[in-house]
Amino acid sequence: MAVEEVRGRQRITGVQVGLALVGLALIGLTVLLAWGFANRGERLGVSGRVRGTEPARDFQLALFSGETVRLSDFRGRPVVVNFWATWCAPCRVETPILVEVYKESKDAGVVFIGVNIQDTEADALRFIQAFGIPYLVGPDSTGKIVVDYGVGALPVTFFIDRAGVLHKRWEGAIDRDALRDLVAETSG
Numbered sequence: 001m002a003v004e005e006v007r008g009r010q011r012i013t014g015v016q017v018g019l020a021l022v023g024l025a026l027i028g029l030t031v032l033l034a035w036g037f038a039n040r041g042e043r044l045g046v047s048g049r050v051r052g053t054e055p056a057r058d059f060q061l062a063l064f065s066g067e068t069v070r071l072s073d074f075r076g077r078p079v080v081v082n083f084w085a086t087w088c089a090p091c092r093v094e095t096p097i098l099v100e101v102y103k104e105s106k107d108a109g110v111v112f113i114g115v116n117i118q119d120t121e122a123d124a125l126r127f128i129q130a131f132g133i134p135y136l137v138g139p140d141s142t143g144k145i146v147v148d149y150g151v152g153a154l155p156v157t158f159f160i161d162r163a164g165v166l167h168k169r170w171e172g173a174i175d176r177d178a179l180r181d182l183v184a185e186t187s188g
Contacts, residue, residue, distance in 0.1 A: 156170065
């Protein structure tokens with residue numbers, strides 16, 4: 001019998017307590033996920049939509065070069081943050097374009113940061129070398145940056161203005177003209 005009568009009261013067994021805790025944990029997780037999904041798009045917008053009021057979330061990134069940078073280190077400069085992975089086919093399409101536009105705009109003070117996700121270091125370094133990526137690149141080893149920026153699919157690129165405000169978000173591989181235009185908008 002699961003419940004025993006003890007001095008006029010029922011005694012709860014360990015199995016019942018365990019089931020109650022699992023149920024509460026599932027309810028809590030469901031509420032947390034629903035809240036996260038409901039607020040993710042609202043905060044960061046969708047591809048191409050102007051946000052212009054939300055400060056970009058600061059993050060720290062340990063680069064493959066051994067240095068560590070924070071997004072806030074570049075306040076006063078326009079920043080392009082691109083999330084990518086070696087196994088992402090559209091990332092392979094847009095990487096040469098990112099490299100080209102970076103080279104065109106770096107003398108104007110534009111900063112490009114590549115955030116690598118879900119790769120081994122060896123695979124990421126081979127990709128960086130194969131494409132000759134000259135800008136700052138590091139792994140989001142904890143997944144926190146991906147979550148903070150609401151990245152659900154790759155590639156995705158964020159444009160942050162000189163004041164540190166999210167200017168635009170681009171989902172999917174970006175073409176040369178769009179990248180140049182968004183860098184120019186963000187720099188202005």
